[in-house]
Amino acid sequence: MNEATSHIEFIIGEEKRLSEIVSRAEIEPLLRSGLKLGILRATLLDEDDLPLATLGAAPSADRGEPLQKRLPIMVEGEPKGTLLLEPDGSNPAFEALARLLQEALQLTVTNNLKRMLTTEVHTSIVQESYDQLVSTNRRLMESEKRYRDLARDLEKKVVERTTELQQAYQRMLQQEKLAAVGQLAAGMAHEINTPLGFIRSNLNSFAKYQNRMAEMLGLYRLMLDKEASPEVIRRQTEQRWKELKLDFLLEDSGVLLGQSLEGTDRIATIVAQLKNFAHLDGMEQQPMDIRRELEQLLAGMAAQFPPNTRLTTDLHQLPLLTCRVPLMVQAFANLIDNALKSRAEGLELTVRAFQDADQVLVCISDNGCGIPAEHLPRIFEPFFTTREVGKGSGMGLTVAREAISGAGGSIEVESVVGQGTTCRVRLPQGTASPDHPDRETP
Amino acid sequence: MIEFDELHGKLVLKLVYYGPALSGKTTNLLSLHDRLQQEGRGELMLLDTTEDRTIYFDLLPFFYVAPSGFRIKLKVYTVPGQVRHDATRKAVLQRADGVVFVADSRISQMAVNAESFANLEQNLTLVGLDIEKLPLVVQFNKRDLPDVVLEAELRETWAPTGLPVYMASALQGQGVLETFQAAVEGVLKSVDQKLGLLERYQVDQSAFVQSVVKTI
Numbered sequence: 001m002n003e004a005t006s007h008i009e010f011i012i013g014e015e016k017r018l019s020e021i022v023s024r025a026e027i028e029p030l031l032r033s034g035l036k037l038g039i040l041r042a043t044l045l046d047e048d049d050l051p052l053a054t055l056g057a058a059p060s061a062d063r064g065e066p067l068q069k070r071l072p073i074m075v076e077g078e079p080k081g082t083l084l085l086e087p088d089g090s091n092p093a094f095e096a097l098a099r100l101l102q103e104a105l106q107l108t109v110t111n112n113l114k115r116m117l118t119t120e121v122h123t124s125i126v127q128e129s130y131d132q133l134v135s136t137n138r139r140l141m142e143s144e145k146r147y148r149d150l151a152r153d154l155e156k157k158v159v160e161r162t163t164e165l166q167q168a169y170q171r172m173l174q175q176e177k178l179a180a181v182g183q184l185a186a187g188m189a190h191e192i193n194t195p196l197g198f199i200r201s202n203l204n205s206f207a208k209y210q211n212r213m214a215e216m217l218g219l220y221r222l223m224l225d226k227e228a229s230p231e232v233i234r235r236q237t238e239q240r241w242k243e244l245k246l247d248f249l250l251e252d253s254g255v256l257l258g259q260s261l262e263g264t265d266r267i268a269t270i271v272a273q274l275k276n277f278a279h280l281d282g283m284e285q286q287p288m289d290i291r292r293e294l295e296q297l298l299a300g301m302a303a304q305f306p307p308n309t310r311l312t313t314d315l316h317q318l319p320l321l322t323c324r325v326p327l328m329v330q331a332f333a334n335l336i337d338n339a340l341k342s343r344a345e346g347l348e349l350t351v352r353a354f355q356d357a358d359q360v361l362v363c364i365s366d367n368g369c370g371i372p373a374e375h376l377p378r379i380f381e382p383f384f385t386t387r388e389v390g391k392g393s394g395m396g397l398t399v400a401r402e403a404i405s406g407a408g409g410s411i412e413v414e415s416v417v418g419q420g421t422t423c424r425v426r427l428p429q430g431t432a433s434p435d436h437p438d439r440e441t442p
Numbered sequence: 443m444i445e446f447d448e449l450h451g452k453l454v455l456k457l458v459y460y461g462p463a464l465s466g467k468t469t470n471l472l473s474l475h476d477r478l479q480q481e482g483r484g485e486l487m488l489l490d491t492t493e494d495r496t497i498y499f500d501l502l503p504f505f506y507v508a509p510s511g512f513r514i515k516l517k518v519y520t521v522p523g524q525v526r527h528d529a530t531r532k533a534v535l536q537r538a539d540g541v542v543f544v545a546d547s548r549i550s551q552m553a554v555n556a557e558s559f560a561n562l563e564q565n566l567t568l569v570g571l572d573i574e575k576l577p578l579v580v581q582f583n584k585r586d587l588p589d590v591v592l593e594a595e596l597r598e599t600w601a602p603t604g605l606p607v608y609m610a611s612a613l614q615g616q617g618v619l620e621t622f623q624a625a626v627e628g629v630l631k632s633v634d635q636k637l638g639l640l641e642r643y644q645v646d647q648s649a650f651v652q653s654v655v656k657t658i
Contacts, residue, residue, distance in 0.1 A: 010533075011444060011536055011537055012499070012519070012533055012534050012536060013444045013454070013456050013501075013517045013519065013537075014444055014445065015444070015445055015454055015515075074484070076484050076487070076501070076503045076515075076517070077483060077484015077485055077503045077505070078484060078503070078505060078515065110487075113487075114487065114489055117487075117489060117498065117499075117501075118489055118498050120533075121498050121499070121530055121533050121534070124529070124530075124532075124533035125529040125530060125533065128529050128532065128533075129529065
């Protein structure tokens with residue numbers, strides 16, 4: 001039972017006083033009826049003989065010893081009160097009247113007691129139901145609060161985790177980008193080193209040639225100063241010309257300079273390609289010539305081809321695609337890079353780009369290791385990788401898909417373990433022809 | 443114990459007849475009322491019932507005055523047996539001094555008896571009474587009916603509990619007094635241990651019991 005002070009608590013069977021069971025207002029009408037019928041004075045006394053109600057004339061001294069009648073009033077079989085009656089003279093019906101009054105009072109008392117007892121039980125039940133309700137309500141409120149707190153914490157935790165994940169993702173993206181840049185730099189260094197090597201060698205040779213040519217020119221000037229005969233001049237210079245192998249030098253100089261110019265052109269091309277990568281974060285939408293970009297990309301990545309690679313290309317001229325060009329180039333680079341890493345040697349790489357109905361299709365296929373069926377659904381997840389720890393952080397396909405879907409396209413990957421993988425990139429048809437690029441892109 | 447008034451030398455005790463619906467708790471009280479002398483007991487108070495089913499409780503009071511003038515009032519109650527009146531059972535069970543568990547002897551009613559007894563144990567705990575210490579008497583009623591569980595079987599089942607077990611037919615008036623007497627003895631013994639009735643108020647147990655169970 002709840003011990004709250006507001007509760008009315010009954011102990012079933014608790015002893016009751018007569019005054020608790022009947023009220024004066026209930027007794028008096030009965031006593032009054034008695035008076036009307038010839039009783040001089042009627043009193044109901046409680047268990048301590050104290051009057052609960054009294055009606056009738058006050059006892060007067062001159063009446064002498066009154067003929068009083070005392071009748072018990074029972075509560076639960078126990079006399080708890082007394083009905084005290086004084087007759088008006090010698091009323092013959094007094095005895096019967098007294099019994100009648102006692103019966104009536106007794107009935108009232110018993111009925112009241114029954115009513116009280118049922119009320120007590122009823123109150124106890126209601127009280128208990130109420131207590132149960134209150135306690136259920138309290139438990140509900142506690143559990144609701146718990147769930148509310150939990151929900152709030154959960155939301156907070158989700159936000160925290162999401163932020164952490166995003167940060168980790170950004171970090172990995174950055175790492176991946178850095179790794180890509182590192183790899184690119186290594187490739188590019190190799191590409192630049194070759195022309196740089198022969199340009200330097202050519203210039204070395206040219207410097208020696210230039211010394212000999214200067215010597216020859218000095219000889220001419222000396223001869224002219226001496227005012228030697230033309231015959232002497234002809235003989236001496238002819239001899240020196242041969243000694244200095246100037247015929248070969250002059251011919252070779254042209255070749256050297258031509259080669260060096262070509263070398264600088266190659267370096268210039270590489271630098272231009274590097275610029276594209278440098279502007280990877282330049283997110284301006286630009287028209288992209290898919291064929292040209294793929295060609296450049298394949299040329300740029302040629303250094304990373306595994307030994308005995310056979311490259312097959314089928315690149316059609318396609319309408320310009322409006323997209324974030326560096327991102328799209330990165331996407332294709334990632335797909336080609338995956339193909340290059342799918343086989344240690346003897347790679348057969350096929351790159352096709354063509355129009356398919358109202359879409360542009362770019363297919364990159366390899367004959368590499370393939371992707372197990374159970375991994376296929378996960379390959380676009382960030383950080384998912386099948387490579388060894390430390391070798392890349394996955395995400396190549398994540399980045400690729402982001403770039404492709406950003407341009408309104410889609411990518412699907414088909415793979416058979418041990419036979420190879422085909423990536424099919426569908427892109428919306430470009431809006432302008434490559435010959436007349438529409439610069440006013442949205 | 444409902445009331446102990448040292449000043450006025452008065453004690454009010456409560457004995458509760460508990461058990462499943464229709465096991466004969468009210469019939470037990472009616473039988474006691476019919477068979478016991480009117481002197482020393484009050485009238486049987488049957489509170490409102492529907493279709494003769496108890497929904498509140500029944501009450502039969504007994505009185506005893508020791509030679510010292512110390513008065514003891516014993517109120518005997520029944521509870522409604524129907525499952526849905528659990529709150530009433532709990533209310534009546536409060537401050538009980540003893541319990542008579544009235545079981546139905548019929549084979550078909552054994553599960554119902556067990557359920558009701560479990561309910562008694564639970565409710566005693568809820569109202570703060572210790573079933574181990576509370577005087578408890580078990581009565582298997584309706585022995586006059588066919589298809590009842592054999593007495594030997596019942597006794598064997600209940601022997602481990604150490605509780606006094608009585609066979610009865612409240613309708614025929616058999617075993618009712620014995621059950622009641624055992625319960626009254628149990629209650630008085632327990633109260634005597636707590637209050638030292640004999641020493642302090644010269645309340646003799648057997649005199650009390652004899653007074654209460656005096657037949658017509």
